[in-house]
Amino acid sequence: MNQQIDTKLIDGKAFAASLTQEIAQKVLHLQQDTGMTPGLAVILVGDNPASEVYVRNKAKQTHKVGMRSFMHMMPSTTTQEALLALVARLNEDPDVHGILLQLPLPDGLDPKPIIQSIAPHKDVDGLTAYNAGQLALGYTEGLIPCTPLGCLMLLKNELKTLKGMNAVVVGASNLVGRPMARLLLNEGCTVTIAHIHTKNTEEIARQGEILIVATGCQGLVKGSWIRPGATVIDVGITRIPAENNKTKLVGDVVFEEALGRASRITPVPGGVGPMTIACLLSNTFKTASKQIKQS
Ligand code: NAD
Numbered sequence: 587m588n589q590q591i592d593t594k595l596i597d598g599k600a601f602a603a604s605l606t607q608e609i610a611q612k613v614l615h616l617q618q619d620t621g622m623t624p625g626l627a628v629i630l631v632g633d634n635p636a637s638e639v640y641v642r643n644k645a646k647q648t649h650k651v652g653m654r655s656f657m658h659m660m661p662s663t664t665t666q667e668a669l670l671a672l673v674a675r676l677n678e679d680p681d682v683h684g685i686l687l688q689l690p691l692p693d694g695l696d697p698k699p700i701i702q703s704i705a706p707h708k709d710v711d712g713l714t715a716y717n718a719g720q721l722a723l724g725y726t727e728g729l730i731p732c733t734p735l736g737c738l739m740l741l742k743n744e745l746k747t748l749k750g751m752n753a754v755v756v757g758a759s760n761l762v763g764r765p766m767a768r769l770l771l772n773e774g775c776t777v778t779i780a781h782i783h784t785k786n787t788e789e790i791a792r793q794g795e796i797l798i799v800a801t802g803c804q805g806l807v808k809g810s811w812i813r814p815g816a817t818v819i820d821v822g823i824t825r826i827p828a829e830n831n832k833t834k835l836v837g838d839v840v841f842e843e844a845l846g847r848a849s850r851i852t853p854v855p856g857g858v859g860p861m862t863i864a865c866l867l868s869n870t871f872k873t874a875s876k877q878i879k880q881s
Contacts, residue, residue, distance in 0.1 A: 602860035610651040624874030625654035626684040632662035632692035677705040683874035684710035710869040734766035736861025749774035754794030762800040799838040809843025818851040
């Protein structure tokens with residue numbers, strides 16, 4: 587017999603708002619103690635409208651918590667050398683404590699050497715080999731990519747301990763899937779990763795007491811893919827046409843089908859998205875306070 591479950595929506599927006607408020611308080615105390623203000627530099631190359639919205643929102647939130655925001659909007663004609671030179675300059679700038687390179691880069695630019703040229707202690711997106719290595723080794727000193735960090739915070743807030751749970755991560759990017767899987771492993775979960783070449787993703791997904799989906803494939807995960815009672819974190823964001831010539835954001839999970847099946851789920855929008863920005867501010871504060879206290 588199929589039992590209907592009363593699915594709880596995980597309110598990432600509210601959690602992020604309280605985290606942001608906490609960070610604003612900490613920024614204030616740091617300023618009072620040291621006279622210094624944390625600063626975040628964001629680099630955007632080209633004219634991708636979605637990236638522009640993200641970057642402006644990040645700058646707005648950075649100001650809101652009392653930190654300085656340095657926006658570097660570069661034309662799509664920017665060369666690899668010019669980008670490397672900009673990162674080198676920001677690495678040396680004592681007012682800049684965090685550097686974020688907004689991805690994806692326009693065609694013709696190779697993100698890998700640019701990301702790897704960011705000083706690890708300013709790498710607030712946790713993408714350098716140093717920070718990814720710290721996480722892979724189960725060490726806690728490195729900076730953790732913002733989106734998986736936000737997902738983990740939501741999970742721990744809901745479930746308290748994750749130890750011993752079966753977790754399935756669908757998606758294996760360096761930005762989300764891989765670090766997510768490593769974080770869950772470090773929490774004591776038994777982790778399975780599914781990706782584009784996985785043959786039986788549906789079957790694997792159904793084993794997850796925790797199911798994280800980060801593929802960018804709208805509606806990939808149907809209700810029947812979800813283990814009854816699972817906690818589902820939907821990272822995917824796709825903008826689709828809506829009524830009255832408008833657009834709306836949807837996730838990788840068929841939300842309506844997940845209701846009654848999952849015990850908890852993050853909505854899109856209002857789930858993981860706000861947590862990503864809050865964790866960016868948290869990472870910036872963390873590394874800034876370390877740098878300021880050492881200076
Ligand atoms: P990506 O394209 O770099 O990686 C996608 C991953 O999904 C790959 O590992 C690929 O193998 C896997 N995949 C693709 N199709 C699949 C399928 N049919 N079955 C199984 N696996 C499949 O993307 P990303 O940067 O990891 O982002 C994933 C999604 O999350 C996107 O929609 C992105 O917009 C969203 N995202 C949201 C936030 C947020 O703050 N909410 C942050 C980052 C990314």
